[in-house]
Amino acid sequence: MGKKNQQIDNIQADVDTKKTQTAEVRKVDVPQGLWMKCDKCGEMLYRKEFEENLHCCIKCNKHYRVDARTRVEQLVDPGTFDERLADLTSTDPLEFKDRISYKDRLAQVEKKTGMKEAVIIGKCYIKGRPLVLGVMDPFFIMGSMGSVVGEKISAAAELACEEDLPFIMVTASGGARMMEGMVSLVQMAKTSAALARLDDNGGLYVVVMTDPTTAGVAASFAFLGDIIIAEPGTMIGFAGPRVIWNTVKAELPEGFQTAEFMLEHGFIDRIVDRHDLRNEIARIIDYCGK
Amino acid sequence: MRLCWYWEIMNMAEQNAGKKGQFPGGQILDFERPLVQIEQQILELEHQQAVTGRDCTAEARELRSTLVTLMKKTYSNLKPWEKVQVARHQKRPQAMDYIQMIVRDFCEINGDRQFRNDKSIITGLGRLAGHKCMIVAHRKGRDIKEKVECYFGCAHPEGYRKALLKMQLAAKFHLPVVCLIDTPGAYPGIGAEERGIAQAIAVNLMEMSRLQTPIVCVVIAEGGSGGALGIGVGDRIAALEHAYYSVITPEGCAAILWKTAEMAPKAAECLKLTPKDLKKLKIIDDIIPEPLGGAHRDPSVAASNLEHYIAESLTRLKRIPTEKLLQQRYDKIRHLGEFFQSGSAATPVKTKRPAALTLPVTGGPVFQSQAVRV
Known part of the structure; x- marks a missing residue:
């Protein structure tokens, strides 16, 4: 077993050095x-x-990358954002502790970003059109999705359903939040189920993908939009480029896992410049909204 | 094709086991060494008896009872990392083995009608304890050729699309769906990304949450992240006793948080990935018992427990009218997770009442394990 461990270590060390060599x-x-x-x-x-x-x-x-509050300011009509469920916080279901405990990590990040969690949701107007908006913050533990993020997004979908409003989701996330373990993974199912309800109800759901939209978030609510738009240069994908590199051990294609790559392969509808986002959202609502 | 480090480790473990050889369970795990010693002693005694004619029955009997006691003790106190090792044991029964043991008249149906037939997910019709049903399962493969063919159980987008297509077929003909989960994760490759692995999994999650037929999911060995969840949404979710289900592999978690895969055992502990913990967290509904020493020591017992569980679940679920079934499924999924509402510091109060009624009047925090309404 000792020898085996040694071998495993060697492989891992090897992989790690290669990772650092190739990591962009x-x-x-x-x-x-x-x-x-x-x-x-x-x-x-x-x-x-x-x-x-x-x-x-x-x-x-x-x-x-833009933090969530600034993004809301950029997107919505001034003074119309009515935030909901601002008071939800994580319970640390696993009592997770790596080098620092998850609780401390949350406190640190809250201090740094001024956010309680990685997403804010609320009702607002964009160019006079009422809608439900969700915006993720890429600086809050990489915008990762734990219980609170899952709950807020599901609640937002239900709110949109109840009030017959379009639901616009601005995604920016590295995926599920490791420190909440399986509880965070099942949030993928939860948000998807809530969006299925919205879909059954004939509600419009538009996703705006911003850098980065990957892993568990890409594989749940981000790719379920009726219309999916992305900002130029956004990283979109499931597995991280390093993990893929470790699997295929070959050069990854130019522009791999970018918005442009996804557009070419047919997985998003449009790439929209940040300056045109408001217009674009309003236009889509005019075409598809109730 | 070069393999990722995870698979290299798996292969290496196999080679090692091959060298060390004769142990009936195949690969020997670290914590099993004392057990193996006793088993070898028993074998030696039997050999002596055969050669010299000396009667060693009493000694052997005593050793056997020690072995059973020790085995019970070892296997009921497995550490999370040890569980992961048992779940990855090379002799552990795979979905195909269970299908052969418990599904009668299995009729495999293939293809996603779009790109190709992904062999890492098997789909087919069959009869399980008298229930006609659709089986959807990961396939890891036994020999190296088969393993490469099905990418060690790591499915591509076409695998998830095939699974969904067959599940929708089942719903059309009112057949329940049984999902057997056993995968290290979805395949991380260029083709998978090009063909939208994230989108394929997302659509599965959404459609499974509203599929108009009962779904029973069982994690039979490894439940690796989104790749497992992609066929893991249903009315009943269970795991075999020595399976694990995790948001990320312990190695991956250790590499990110501790910058070294050596910390995998510690990561396994932190991730709360054992069936016992998952049941506490309400991620899974039930734990299916395995024979003493793990499913690989007596696959038929494990298979019969699995069959019993699925049959019982199907009988119950089939009685529920579809509309009610879907509402129950939605409520169950919607209530996954927990959080505090209202942040000011004080001791959290645990409550089961709906959130709208428990909004704090005094401003104290309220513990929520239920969905909130905005």
Whole structure:
């Protein structure tokens, strides 16, 4: 057994080094300060101007990740967002502890992001059209889905169903939240079941995929939209690129698992620039909404 | 095709077991060593008896009873990581074995009518304890050729689409669906992504939640993440005693949180992936007992327990009118998970009442294990 363990270690070490060699370094945090440098084109950006440009690079239009509150501000008609279930928090069902406990991790992230959980839901108006909106925050433990996220999204779908409103979901998530174990995995089933109800009721469900939309979230409510739109350059996929690399041990195709790749393979409807999102959502509601 | 590290480990374990050889269970797990020693002693005694003619029956009997006691003790106190090892045991019965043992007149039906026939998911009609039903199951494969053919039980999108197509066929003809889950996870490959593995699983979750026929799901060995859930939504969810069901493999979890796969045993503990824990968390409804020492030591007993469970579940579920069945299924899925409502610090109060009635008047937090209404 010792020898076997040794062999396993060797393989894992081997895999780990290869991982670090091939892992694409994705910068997610926009550096704080007055100026910042675009990590795609290298342009120096004045922060205020960058924020006014909806967190996109002024030169190359790279779409940066946006936290949930800012996203809501960008999307909805000013002052119309009526947040629901803002007070739900996780119970730590597994009493999970790795290097730090899950409770501490949650407290840390809450302090850092000012969010209680990785999603906010509520009723609002976009260009005068009433709707139910859900927005995920990619900075809250990678926007991962635990009990609270699953519950809020299911509740939002039910609200849309009851009030006959369209449901717009802006996704940004690394998948199920490991620290809630199986409880988080079954949230995939829960959200999908709630959306099945909305579908049975003839409700419109539009998904806006933003960077990143992967794993458990992609494999549940994100890919169930009647209409699925994505921001340019969004990472969309199920397995992580490293895991895939470890399986096939071959170069991954150019632009693998991006919004453009998904459009080409027929899995999303449109790629929409962040500046056009409001118009696009309003247009879809006018065509399909009740 | 090169294999991922997980499969390399599995292969290596097999080679090791092959070298060490003669143990009747095949591969020897670490915690089984004391048991193996006793079994070898018994074999030696029997050999001596045959060669020298000396009567060793009494000694052998004593050793056997020690063996049984020790085995009971070992197997009732398995650590989570040990459970994972038992679930991955190379001799553990697979879905195809169970189908051969308990399904009469099995008629395999193939293909997703879109791309190809994914061999890592078997679908077919059969009679199980007198119930005509649709069987949907993962297939891991026994020999290396079969294993490669069905990607070690890791299904592609076409596998999930095939499963859904056959389940809808079953619903059309009012046949219940039985899902046997045994997979390390969905296949992480380029083709799988190109053909929309995430979309395929998502659609399965949605459609299974409203499929108009009873669904019984049993995790028979490994329940690996979304790949398992993709055929794992139903009216009754159960797991065999030594199966595991997890959001991520312990190795994967350890690699992410501790940056080393060595911490897998610790990760297995943290993830609460054993049937006992899952039942406490209300993820599964029932645990199906296995024979002493795991299903691989006596597959027929495991099969008969499984048959009994499925038959009993089907009998009950078939009596419920479809509309009521779907409502029950929805309510069950909708109530998965738990959370606090209203964040201010105080001791949480556990309640079973609907959320609308329990909104805190005093502002204290309320523990929710039920769906909330907005």
